[in-house]
Amino acid sequence: MLDYLIKRLIQIIPVLLLVSIISFSIIYIAPGDPAMTLCAGPDGQVDPEYVEEFTKKYGLDQPLYVQYFTWLKNVLHGDFGYSYKTQQPVWDIVLSAFHATLKLAIVSLVISLIISIPLGIISAIKQNSLTDTFCMIGATLGVSMPNFWLGCLLMLIFAVSINWLPAAGYGDGGDLEHIILPAITLGVSSAAITARLMRSSMVESLSQDYILTARAKGVSERTITLKHAMKNALIPVVTMIGLNFGFLLNGSPVVETIFCWPGLGELTVRSMEMRDHMVVQGCMIFIALLFIAVNLVVDISYKFLDPRISYENE
């Protein structure tokens, strides 16, 4: 197990290097000059002297590879640079955005699981019945609805029409009132996919021979479903949930922007607009790290879900 962990941790290094090279290149290929964007005055005019000073200060006149290696060297010393715009350390900006995203991701995941797991199980037990059809039509609707549309719709209903919840914003450090609408928006779409997978996985488990063995032992249908079938059915579903959580942790640019949620997605989009390259680069590295971490946790969780999997002799 320890060998496996070390191996997986070593694999992170080339992945991060590759991610950083790709994102660094893409940012520089993209049109727009940070100096021109950031040094523009309130009415759009640009002071050439100021631009030159800015360019020199951040080394933007250097060739791409020089800029990259300078950045890499600093990163290896734990310095992710400073935002061109606010002059704050990138790492601090990213962490505080992640804090907001994490809150949203956890609430969204909880909502998604509360909806999807029972829905999948009920559909599977009542396979091909009216209930099943109804649940699966709901799930298809959930997948098909675009996030921005659902978000706006929820906003219209709960914030504008009946005025129960605030329309957008982070509130007092991301309080429950403000989190509900964006979390439902994100939760519903990921619930839909998970519910469908849970259903098909449960249907498959329920048709296995060991279910007949359990029935022959006199086990009640409830225990058969919740113990014998679900334990097996959850194995593929956990992968899906893990992946989903990975996506949620990276922050959804669309949903966060709609709800003015100061998370990672919103930060990435905003800093791209501002050509705030250091922050974009920091976001990319952080998102890559998160994804790797979530995948590792999912892989390790298999060992506890499926005793047939062992990492001992790999």
Place this chain on the structure above:
Amino acid sequence: MSLVEIIGLSAHFPTHDGIVKAVDRIDLNIEDTETLGLIGETGSGKSVLGLSITRLLPPTAIVEGKIIYKGRNLLTVSEDDIRKIRGGEITNILQNPTTSLNPVVKIGEQIAEAIRLHQGLNKKEAKEKAIEMLDAVKVPSPSKRAQQYPHEFSGGMKQRVMIAIGLACDPFFIIADEPTKGLDVTIKVQIVDLMKEMTEHKTMLLITHDLGVAAAMCDRIALMYAGEIVECATPLDLFEKPMHPYTRGFLNSLPHRGLTPIQGMSPSLINYPDGCRFSPRCEYVNEECIHHHPDMFRIECEHFVRCFNARS
């Protein structure tokens, strides 16, 4: 005295092509403490018969007739009552131990589950009893093995676990479906010996297509063909004096009797011939066989056969 009396049992499955009559109006008595063998080729309805006794067939199956056990018809008792009987008084040892054990549940727990349900023992006592059962079916180092999962067991060991589950609650009646299927000859002998030892004073319905196993274990053997029983006798009578042409054909198809195949194909389970179901393949067929369905005729006190020619 018969422990289980099966009267006119049918198990039919509606499909797109028609109704599959896997078991069709079977009468069978299983005497107290006897081992009755149920043999027949694949698709003759043996396993369906075994599952229908404890109502384990899928809900789509149409099961008719009566199964009288201790004065009650098992087909009409409530769902709760049949669940109490299943795994407790009547147990099924299902075929294919590899797929019949839950891959993510510990072996000990799979045995203990039945014990908790039927013997009212608490978790710890049930666990101890499960280890005792593993020991009884001769699984080495049982307390360690109880903590393991099915994939850590060999085929023969898994079969022993299935037997342990089936016998854990000291049942009155055991329905064992192909307990020696897919096992090496040496392992097969061990399993047969084990089952003989453990079911000595118990009533058992042994479903198999292995005549050697049936001969070694059974007091009586019933031979199934196309959803019905065609001959029922003691092993000695069945092997030495087979009366039904199908029985003779079945025996002659064995390796040591010359591997002679029976001509023709088994009938479709949807459209049986009007008369005797074996008539299209039978070399002694006559007018009566084609138009009339034969009943079971008694040849000797324990020898029954479903053939017009055997009547005289």
